[in-house]
Amino acid sequence: MAERAPLSPRVRLGLHLLGLLALALLPPLLTLIDEPFYVTLATRVLILALAAVSLDLILGYGGMVSFGHAAFVGVGGYVTGILAHHAFMGDPLMLFGLAVPGMNEALIVWPLAMAVSAVAALLIGVLSLRTGGIHFIMITLAFAQMLYYLLVSLQAYGGDDGLTLWGRNTVAGTDLLADRETFYYVCLGLLAVVVLAFRRLVDSRFGLVLQGARQNERRMRALGVPVTRYRLAAFTLAGAVAGLAGVLSVNQAEFVSPTLLHWTHSGELLVVVILGGMGTLVGPVLGAFVLMGLEEVLAGVTEHWRVILGPVLVLVVLYARAGLHGWVIGPRRHADADGEGAS
């Protein structure tokens, strides 16, 4: 493809905000055209996007090709599901001799689920980040599948069949999230906060180290940077945000099962990031909408929609190297003296 002149950072920011505005106007528009069901679908897309954005931090900026990111989504989801289950049954959860009461309160459950996902990511990260390249891909996949089979074998929590919840989490005791549109806006708000926070993060000292290590790990070490430490921190943070996506997903479906952690879900997250554009943060949001949209459309046309989707992805990887995001709004401008940087 011909090289395009990069847009100024201001214009790019404007386009991104326009996209946010469109998402904010989506529910009333869908109600207007009498298709409120699509609000639910759009909510699922936003949740997928949140998980993909967290993967983009480590994949697009950190160069860590994790094939097990769904594990952290699943951990967040199961913390929500298990606590809700115990709240419903009225018996506490016994953990290492500690009695944890069941809970449905989002203000406690959500941060807790993120923390547990972060710990899971920290542990898996410590073990995986000793390796690189194809080994890293395989070992993250292996850990995720281990967790998957662990949950399948947990009969107390439904095993293979998973757990059905008796409603969404409460917020400060209210059932705010039960409303379809409110829940959509909660998801949109959290996604926007995460994307904005990550944008700052990737331009910070921490973010530059992370990107530097992706480009040339050897050089970064020779400069005096303990590369692994920064990668682990990013991996843990991405795990926590993936956990939040799991929380939302379980609240949305009012159901949790090991499928959430299955390797196909990890693969789907990779596809969303690559399709949308690695290292762009906004790209994965676009990727999530296009992938789910294509699935929706193609599944209506033929049951062999995967056969069509596959080649579409190959074309994107071949011809739109920066993903759909790069194709739509062009490359990011290379750094000049003090301007926005290249990436």
Next chain:
Amino acid sequence: MRAPGPLLEVEGLSKAFGGVTASDALSFTVMPGEVHALIGPNGAGKTTAVAQIAGELKPDDGRIRLDGREISHLPVHRRALLGLGRSFQITSVLPDFSVLDNVALAVQAHAGHSFRLIRNARRDARLRDPARAMLTRVGLAAVAGRAAGALSHGEKRKLELAMALAGHPRLLLLDEPMAGMGGEDSARMVEVLQGLKGTVAMLLVEHDMDVVFALADRITVLDGGRVLATGDPEAVRADPAVIAAYLGEEGVACQPC
């Protein structure tokens, strides 16, 4: 106070790759402020020696001390923070970042940890100003905004030097810093190194004997992983073993050997 001893002491360094002995009980020192040239034919073990000093390769045996402190067991980044600056035989920059970003990251690496998550590091004058000054010093100020990957080979070499210098190293490990450079660029690089002489010690691997004799205070000649001779340029030039094994073929002031 301690008497001013050597800045770098390499003692009995040994490293074998399978059957090839790349370092064979190497011992030499670099004094503070000294330019110490490490020369020898292709495959003599120069890069292997540098890699062990920098910490990328683990020696089979031997000790490395920096300013009297044993550093043999420290990882690469710890040695860098203790004052080892490095340029690689094969250029090694951060290709997607701008030239200025590259040097600013080098400044940042020596400015304490980088767990700073919010402030835009590209607008941080504490990083950008010293980086810009360093680019001026090596003659890259005009291309500060370009992607490092798009630089010419000679420019990348200068960028590597700027990155190494940005950390205010005590010892520069320069593995053929002029390799593949044109005559003009190469002369400019020699000038820059000459300007640095006395302010920072250098271990300079170089094939061009004119450059070596122009810069070096002392020379160590390697062959087959062993030290053949070490001493001031005049002594090394006159050493019969060196003449026989290395310099002899093309005369004393040979062009790239």
